[in-house]
Amino acid sequence: MIRFIASRIGFAALVLIMLSGFVFTLFFVAPGDPARIVAGERATEAQVAQVRENLGLDRPIIEQYFSFVGRSLSGDLGYSYRNQQPVLELIKNRMPATISLCVGAVILWLLMGIPIGIMSARRPGSLVDRLGQGFVLIGVSFPSFVLGMAALYFLYFVPRQAGFTLFPPGGFRPFLPNPGLWAWHLMLPWFTLALTSAAIYARLTRGQLLEVLGEDYIRTARAKGLSERKVVYKHGVRSIFSPLTTQLGADIAALLGGALVTEQVFGLQGIGSLAVQSVQTQDRPVIIGVVMLAGFFIVIANLIVDFLYILLDPRIRT
Amino acid sequence: MTVLSVRNLNIDLPSGDGHVHAARDVSFDVEAEELFGIAGESGSGKSVLSQAIMGLLPGAIISGEILFEGRNLLDLPPREMQRLRGNRIAMISQDPLSSLHPFYTVGAQITEAIRTHRKVSEAEALQEAIDILERVGIHDPDKRVRDYPHQFSGGMRQRVMIAMAIVLRPALLIADEPTTALDVTVQAQIISLLNQMRRELGTAIIMVTHDLELLSSIADHAMVMYAGNRMELGPGEAVLTAPAHPYTLGLLRSSPSHESRGALPSIPGQPPSLLIEQKACAFAPRCAAAMDICRQERAPLRNFADGTRSLCWLEDKASNTAAAVPAIPEEPPVVAQSSDIVVKVSDVRLTYGGRSLFGKSINLEVLKGVSLELPRGKTLGIVGESGCGKSTLARIIAGLLPPTSGDVIIEGQSVLGLDRRDWVEMRKRVQMVFQDPFGSLNPRRRVGSIIGDPFRIQKVAHGAARKNKVRELMEIVGLNPEHYNRFPSEFSGGQRQRIGIARALALNPSIIIFDEPVSALDVSIQAQILNLIARLQRELGLSYLFISHDLAVVRHVSSEILVMKAGQVVERGETETLYHHPQHPYTRELLAAADPHYRKSGGGFADPQSSGAMP
Numbered sequence: 054m055i056r057f058i059a060s061r062i063g064f065a066a067l068v069l070i071m072l073s074g075f076v077f078t079l080f081f082v083a084p085g086d087p088a089r090i091v092a093g094e095r096a097t098e099a100q101v102a103q104v105r106e107n108l109g110l111d112r113p114i115i116e117q118y119f120s121f122v123g124r125s126l127s128g129d130l131g132y133s134y135r136n137q138q139p140v141l142e143l144i145k146n147r148m149p150a151t152i153s154l155c156v157g158a159v160i161l162w163l164l165m166g167i168p169i170g171i172m173s174a175r176r177p178g179s180l181v182d183r184l185g186q187g188f189v190l191i192g193v194s195f196p197s198f199v200l201g202m203a204a205l206y207f208l209y210f211v212p213r214q215a216g217f218t219l220f221p222p223g224g225f226r227p228f229l230p231n232p233g234l235w236a237w238h239l240m241l242p243w244f245t246l247a248l249t250s251a252a253i254y255a256r257l258t259r260g261q262l263l264e265v266l267g268e269d270y271i272r273t274a275r276a277k278g279l280s281e282r283k284v285v286y287k288h289g290v291r292s293i294f295s296p297l298t299t300q301l302g303a304d305i306a307a308l309l310g311g312a313l314v315t316e317q318v319f320g321l322q323g324i325g326s327l328a329v330q331s332v333q334t335q336d337r338p339v340i341i342g343v344v345m346l347a348g349f350f351i352v353i354a355n356l357i358v359d360f361l362y363i364l365l366d367p368r369i370r371t
Numbered sequence: 372m373t374v375l376s377v378r379n380l381n382i383d384l385p386s387g388d389g390h391v392h393a394a395r396d397v398s399f400d401v402e403a404e405e406l407f408g409i410a411g412e413s414g415s416g417k418s419v420l421s422q423a424i425m426g427l428l429p430g431a432i433i434s435g436e437i438l439f440e441g442r443n444l445l446d447l448p449p450r451e452m453q454r455l456r457g458n459r460i461a462m463i464s465q466d467p468l469s470s471l472h473p474f475y476t477v478g479a480q481i482t483e484a485i486r487t488h489r490k491v492s493e494a495e496a497l498q499e500a501i502d503i504l505e506r507v508g509i510h511d512p513d514k515r516v517r518d519y520p521h522q523f524s525g526g527m528r529q530r531v532m533i534a535m536a537i538v539l540r541p542a543l544l545i546a547d548e549p550t551t552a553l554d555v556t557v558q559a560q561i562i563s564l565l566n567q568m569r570r571e572l573g574t575a576i577i578m579v580t581h582d583l584e585l586l587s588s589i590a591d592h593a594m595v596m597y598a599g600n601r602m603e604l605g606p607g608e609a610v611l612t613a614p615a616h617p618y619t620l621g622l623l624r625s626s627p628s629h630e631s632r633g634a635l636p637s638i639p640g641q642p643p644s645l646l647i648e649q650k651a652c653a654f655a656p657r658c659a660a661a662m663d664i665c666r667q668e669r670a671p672l673r674n675f676a677d678g679t680r681s682l683c684w685l686e687d688k689a690s691n692t693a694a695a696v697p698a699i700p701e702e703p704p705v706v707a708q709s710s711d712i713v714v715k716v717s718d719v720r721l722t723y724g725g726r727s728l729f730g731k732s733i734n735l736e737v738l739k740g741v742s743l744e745l746p747r748g749k750t751l752g753i754v755g756e757s758g759c760g761k762s763t764l765a766r767i768i769a770g771l772l773p774p775t776s777g778d779v780i781i782e783g784q785s786v787l788g789l790d791r792r793d794w795v796e797m798r799k800r801v802q803m804v805f806q807d808p809f810g811s812l813n814p815r816r817r818v819g820s821i822i823g824d825p826f827r828i829q830k831v832a833h834g835a836a837r838k839n840k841v842r843e844l845m846e847i848v849g850l851n852p853e854h855y856n857r858f859p860s861e862f863s864g865g866q867r868q869r870i871g872i873a874r875a876l877a878l879n880p881s882i883i884i885f886d887e888p889v890s891a892l893d894v895s896i897q898a899q900i901l902n903l904i905a906r907l908q909r910e911l912g913l914s915y916l917f918i919s920h921d922l923a924v925v926r927h928v929s930s931e932i933l934v935m936k937a938g939q940v941v942e943r944g945e946t947e948t949l950y951h952h953p954q955h956p957y958t959r960e961l962l963a964a965a966d967p968h969y970r971k972s973g974g975g976f977a978d979p980q981s982s983g984a985m986p
């Protein structure tokens with residue numbers, strides 16, 4: 054097991070190194086001279102050269118790469134070309150919105166998807182099951198931005214026309230001092246981001262649980278005289294944690310993509326919208342910072358999922 | 372005292388295709404302390420019946436009565452039934468490997484059973500769990516309670532299941548094929564353990580099995596089921612030595628008993644679909660003694676002096692009626708064309724090496740120097756319990772796995788160090804047939820194309836020619852060529868094994884290695900397959916290596932037997948010599964395990980914990 058963990062950590066490190074190399078290469082092969090972009094359209098050649106030297110862009114590529122890695126590791130991600138703010142600072146400012154959005158959405162989709170799936174699986178073919186299946190169908194048929202637009206229209210625009218505010222159209226409020234306000238503002242984005250995944254998790258939970266409930270050890274549990282509730286929750290649901298965890302690991306990258314779209318729709322000043330802005334303005338240090346951070350986040354999250362998986366399954370643990 | 376009394380039980384299971392009539396007018400009584408055996412082919416409704424008694428068939432339509440200690444279980448409210456389950460009526464199921472929850476410790480699973488029915492503290496329950504594990508023969512139970520099921524072997528898991536079932540001292544224990552998945556030696560230990568339980572605790576045991584020999588040695592009463600019908604019921608001895616029903620007789624005759632050699636008298640055909648309500652004798656299409664009336668009216672119940680009851684039109688016992696005994700043509704003995712040796716294995720060793728995390732080198736010796744010779748046209752049987760290296764040896768001979776040292780010579784040519792062309796050529800000559808007829812067939816491919824695989828891989832015969840060859844093969848192994856386009860799931864276990872054999876025959880091999888080809892099959896189907904295998908050998912002059920853990924099956928087909936244990940050959944010899952004069956203690960143990968008379972006395976096994984009183 055120690056070997057497994059070590060190999061996972063090694064692999065994670067390798068992924069990060071490759072990512073840094075990839076991002077760095079992207080920075081160099083991309084068209085356009087960074088020095089000129091920073092110096093501005095009307096700068097003279099001499100000014101551009103000066104900027105290039107200031108930024109260290111005239112030094113050998115390998116040297117630039119290592120200094121880039123070294124600086125990244127010490128938390129220095131460079132300065133934005135646009136407004137000369139430290140990239141780390143920019144990202145930090147955007148972090149609360151994105152983290153609130155993502156964590157909230159994950160919790161929401163698990164809280165919706167898993168119980169719906171369990172209820173469906175307990176009585177396949179029943180009314181509850183058919184409602185659950187309907188939910189799954191709607192959830193997986195609409196892309197999240199369509200859902201977001203629909204939510205905005207029906208829950209913001211229509212009530213607005215009628216003269217009251219049911220939900221705000223967007224914007225981010227910090228958690229403190231008023232968590233209520235924070236949650237109220239995030240409610241629509243959360244649902245938008247969570248609904249599709251909730252549907253997918255409901256379907257996965259239903260399928261996995263139905264399979265588990267057909268297992269011999271479930272019959273053993275019933276034969277012991279356990280109540281049906283204990284059979285389903287203690288013996289059945291316990292077995293589907295592992296596949297759900299695996300799925301969660303695989304969904305983290307997709308979650309960030311979804312967050313990007315959702316932030317745009319609801320005007321949340323998060324990392325997703327920072328990424329979109331910096332791509333539009335060709336602000337390379339910011340793009341690199343965001344990509345590195347997202348990569349780091351995905352790798353770490355997957356590492357956590359791997360560990361969880363070991364904790365959950367004694368067959369791997371012992 | 373009658374513990375369980377089942378009266379006119381009918382069970383219908385709704386399914387996608389209509390109602391499955393899984394039990395029809397079944398009645399029987401089980402007394403305290405007795406062992407009641409239920410036998411019958413796969414799909415005859417044995418498991419459905421036991422689950423009905425446990426109240427574990429939620430969707431079923433059940434009529435009749437199941438009286439347990441005087442109360443009709445079918446009328447009990449679910450809560451009451453739940454209180455009985457695990458407490459007064461317990462169950463051990465077929466497959467110990469999948470019947471324990473993989474994510475909870477063995478201790479937690481047993482204490483859960485205790486605390487569901489009794490108000491005791493966690494610590495007290497754990498102590499009880501430890502005691503009961505000790506009773507069923509688990510060593511160091513105080514440590515093992517903290518282990519997970521995957522850390523136990525199959526036999527030990529079955530002991531854990533038994534421990535869990537008896538910890539609350541139920542009045543009735545239903546054991547649904549408790550030993551089918553286990554090795555013969557372990558089987559015998561489990562049986563003697565169950566026997567001991569009932570004597571000491573007074574528990575009545577219902578034992579479901581398709582192993583008739585096992586029943587004949589231990590059952591007080593036996594019931595034989597076919598297509599949901601109770602075909603025969605009576606004292607175990609009587610039913611299994613002088614069967615009244617032609618079906619029982621057929622089942623008994625198709626088990627590879629220790630006396631018979633040559634072709635086994637199998638029951639032809641397949642059990643009927645349970646979707647159709649039977650109006651006549653369900654067994655008529657397969658019965659050698661069938662008369663016109665059998666196909667028109669339901670059979671009457673016949674009572675015999677020795678207490679057996681049979682659902683049949685025959686007025687006398689089938690075992691006394693010549694007509695019920697199909698004439699078995701005595702096959703000419705297999706004649707070897709010459710004395711040449713087609714497979715010669717010399718001193719083959721296989722070691723899996725590796726390094727653990729801390730650099731210690733670990734060597735696992737799977738084969739410790741095995742030599743053998745297979746003459747042309749003969750069958751060499753290899754027996755030994757699981758894990759002794761039989762299958763590994765087979766894979767080495769088939770050229771699928773290189774040995775660490777030693778040599779394998781097939782028809783004068785070493786299989787080691789062949790170049791790719793010669794290897795492919797050699798693979799045509801040596802074919803393998805595996806145990807699991809379902810697992811080794813791709814469920815999504817049509818049977819015709821599965822059988823045609825070898826042609827495709829070896830690039831011989833195309834299009835219509837290939838199709839014709841496949842049809843020919845299907846005919847040779849007794850499959851209907853019309854079924855070319857069916858999927859494996861539409862075939863029964865025996866038919867699937869025929870598919871495997873057809874595939875092996877495709878490229879005209881000279882040697883076939885059978886790795887447990889019939890262990891997953893019912894006795895009657897088993898006999899059909901064994902007969903097919905023997906016929907193909909005679910007609911095609913094939914040489915066989917036949918691997919099995921079942922000595923009776925091996926004895927039936929082989930001219931010479933090799934006994935393996937822990938990667939070594941412990942004994943070899945002519946089949947009859949080895950059988951009647953075993954030299955090695957392990958051979959004797961295997962023989963004992965396969966012989967009902969040894970099992971009956973319950974002795975002869977190394978079972979360290981089997982003595983000592985029950986709590």
Ligand SMILES: Nc1ncnc2c1ncn2[C@@H]1O[C@H](COP(=O)(O)OP(=O)(O)OP(=O)(O)O)[C@@H](O)[C@H]1O
Binds near residue numbers: 385386413414418645
């Ligand atoms: N839940 C179910 N729904 C519908 N049909 C079922 C169900 N369970 C079993 N059957 C059918 O009932 C019949 C009897 O099955 P059962 O499992 O009792 O056979 P068995 O005698 O125990 O066979 P085996 O020896 O293979 O265990 C089979 O035709 C089976 O397909």
Ligand code: SF4
Binds near residue numbers: 617655656
């Ligand atoms: S009733 Fe007829 S067909 Fe049925 S078992 Fe008896 S003899 Fe055979």
Ligand SMILES: [Mg+2]
Binds near residue numbers: 465
């Ligand atoms: Mg069964």
